[in-house]
Amino acid sequence: MILGLDEKEVRRAVAAVRPAGEPLGADTLGEALARAAWSGIAEPGDSVAGLLVDVLGAAGALAAVLEDHDPAGLAREVAQATGEPLTTEAVRAAEERWRPRLVAADAVRFLTAAAARGVRLVLPDDPAWPPGLADLGPHGPMALWCLGDPSLLRAPLPIALVGARAATGYGEHVCAEAASGLADRGFAIVSGAAYGIDGMAHRAALAGGGATVAFLAGGVDRFYPSGHEALLARIAESGAVVSELPCGSSPTRWRFLHQKVDLYTLSLPRRRRLRRCAHLSAEGRRGLCLRRFGALASTRRARATEVPTPWPGAQSPLEGAPLDGTDGG
Numbered sequence: 001m002i003l004g005l006d007e008k009e010v011r012r013a014v015a016a017v018r019p020a021g022e023p024l025g026a027d028t029l030g031e032a033l034a035r036a037a038w039s040g041i042a043e044p045g046d047s048v049a050g051l052l053v054d055v056l057g058a059a060g061a062l063a064a065v066l067e068d069h070d071p072a073g074l075a076r077e078v079a080q081a082t083g084e085p086l087t088t089e090a091v092r093a094a095e096e097r098w099r100p101r102l103v104a105a106d107a108v109r110f111l112t113a114a115a116a117r118g119v120r121l122v123l124p125d126d127p128a129w130p131p132g133l134a135d136l137g138p139h140g141p142m143a144l145w146c147l148g149d150p151s152l153l154r155a156p157l158p159i160a161l162v163g164a165r166a167a168t169g170y171g172e173h174v175c176a177e178a179a180s181g182l183a184d185r186g187f188a189i190v191s192g193a194a195y196g197i198d199g200m201a202h203r204a205a206l207a208g209g210g211a212t213v214a215f216l217a218g219g220v221d222r223f224y225p226s227g228h229e230a231l232l233a234r235i236a237e238s239g240a241v242v243s244e245l246p247c248g249s250s251p252t253r254w255r256f257l258h259q260k261v262d263l264y265t266l267s268l269p270r271r272r273r274l275r276r277c278a279h280l281s282a283e284g285r286r287g288l289c290l291r292r293f294g295a296l297a298s299t300r301r302a303r304a305t306e307v308p309t310p311w312p313g314a315q316s317p318l319e320g321a322p323l324d325g326t327d328g329g
Contacts, residue, residue, distance in 0.1 A: 002026065003033060003059065003062060003063060003104045004066075005105060010033050013033075013111035014032045014033060014036075014111060016111065016112075016114075016115035017111055017115050017119060017121040018032065030058075031057065032121060032123060033104075033111075034057075034058035034061070034107070035058045035123055035142045036110050036121060037104055038053065038058055038062065039110070039142045039143050039244060039245060040101060040110055040246045041062075041101045041102060042094075043097075043254060044141065044245070044255055044258040044259075045136075045254075045258045046094065046097075046139075047139050048086065048090055048091060048093075048094035049094065049138075049142070050137070050139060050140060050142075051082060051084055051138045052064070052065075052074065054081075055077060056077075058142065062104065065095060065098065066102065071095065072088040074091050075087055075088045084138075110246035114145060114221075114246070117220070118147065119221070120147075120150050121144075121145060121146075122143065122144040122145075122150050122153065123143055124143075126150075127151075127154065128146075129144070129153065130153045130154055130158075130265070130266050131154070132267065133262070133265050133266070135265050136261065136262075141244035142244065143244065144242055144243070145243050145246060146240050146242050147220040147221075147240065147241040148237070148238075149239065150240065152188055152211050152213050152240045153213065155188035155211060155213075157185075157186050157187040158187070158190050158213070158266055159188070159189065159190065159267050160191065160267040161175060161179055161182075161190070161191050161197065161198075161201035162194075162201075162260065162263055163175065163198065164196050165194050166195075166196060167196035167197045167200070171196075171197060172197065172200045175200045175204070176204040179200070179201045179202075179204035179205050180204045180205070180208045182205075182210075183204070183208045183212075184208055184210070188211040188212065188213060188239075189202065189204075189210060190263055190266050191212070191215075191263065192214065192215055192217070192260070192263055193214040193215075193235070193241075194225065194228075195225060195227065195228070199231060202214060202231060202235055203231065205239075206234055206235070206238065211238075211239055212239040213235075213239055213241075213266070214235045215242050215263050215266065216242070216245075217245075217251035217252070217258075217259040218243065218245060218250050219246055219248050219250075220236075220241045220243045221247040222248070222249070222251075223241075224251050244262065
C-alpha cells in the first residue's frame with residue numbers, strides 16, 4: 001500500500017505520465033503520487049504546504065496531514081529545520097483550507113485523467129524542471145503538468161512576453177516583432193495564452209518556427225480562454241502547454257495572479273531577467289511592466305503592482321513611441 005492506496009494501481013497511474021522505462025521504486029511512486037495529490041490540494045503559492053513538503057517530503061507531509069498530526073508539532077519541526085517562523089495557527093488554518101480536497105485517492109484520478117490526454121507529470125528532480133522556479137522557495141509548484149514537449153521547460157533561452165488582453169494595435173505589432181525576432185535568435189517564447197499580447201506572442205513564435213510555452217491558470221485539459229483552443233492545440237503539438245494544477249482545474253482570480261509569477265520565473269535566469277527588464281518596479285526590483293500595454297508587474301511574493309505612469313513624453317525603448325500616449329512634444 002502507498003498512502004493507503006493499492007500499489008499496483010498507483011504504479012499503473014504513475015507510469016502512464018512519467019518517462020518510459022523510469023525505475024519506479026516505492027519511494028519514487030510515493031513521491032510522484034503525493035506531489036500529484038498536493039497539486040490539487042493546495043492552491044498555487046501556498047507557503048505552508050511548501051514548507052511542510054520541503055521538510056518532510058511530499059509523501060511524508062501528505063501522510064502527516066492525512067493522519068492528523070499535531071499542528072504545533074508540525075510547526076515546530078518546520079521552524080527548527082528551516083528557520084521560518086511558522087506558527088501553529090498558520091498550520092491549523094492551512095489544514096482547514098486543504099480539508100475539503102484532502103483525499104489521497106484523488107491523486108490517482110488526476111494521474112488517470114492526465115494519461116488519457118497524453119499529459120506528463122514533471123517533478124522537481126526531473127531534468128526538465130525549470131531552474132528559475134527555485135527562486136519561489138516554498139511558494140513554488142509541487143509539480144508541473146505538461147501537454148507537449150517537457151524539455152522546453154528547460155530551454156536554454158526562455159523569455160516571457162506578457163501584456164494586456166485589450167492591447168492596442170501598436171502593442172500587438174511590437175509584440176509580434178519582438179517575439180518573431182527573439183524566436184529567430186533561439187529564444188523560447190513563454191506566455192499565458194490570454195487574448196491580446198499573450199496570444200500574439202505565441203502566434204508570432206509559431207509563425208517563425210520557434211519554440212513557445214503556454215503556462216495556464218487552470219488544468220491543461222481545459223484550454224482557456226476558449227477562443228484560443230485552436231492556438232493552444234497548435235502550441236501543444238510543437239511546443240508545450242503547462243500548469244501547476246491537475247487536469248480538471250478551473251482558472252480563478254488567484255490562480256491568474258500566481259500564473260504571472262510562474263511565467264516570470266520560467267524566463268531567463270534571475271540575474272539576466274533583471275538586466276533585461278525594460279522598466280523595473282521600484283519595489284524589490286522584481287517586476288516588469290510596459291505601462292502603454294497595460295501589463296502588471298508580477299513579484300515572486302505572488303503580488304501584482306502596477307508600475308507608475310511614466311512622465312509625459314517619455315520614450316519607449318521600442319521604436320521611440322511615447323509611453324503615455326502623447327505625441328512626445
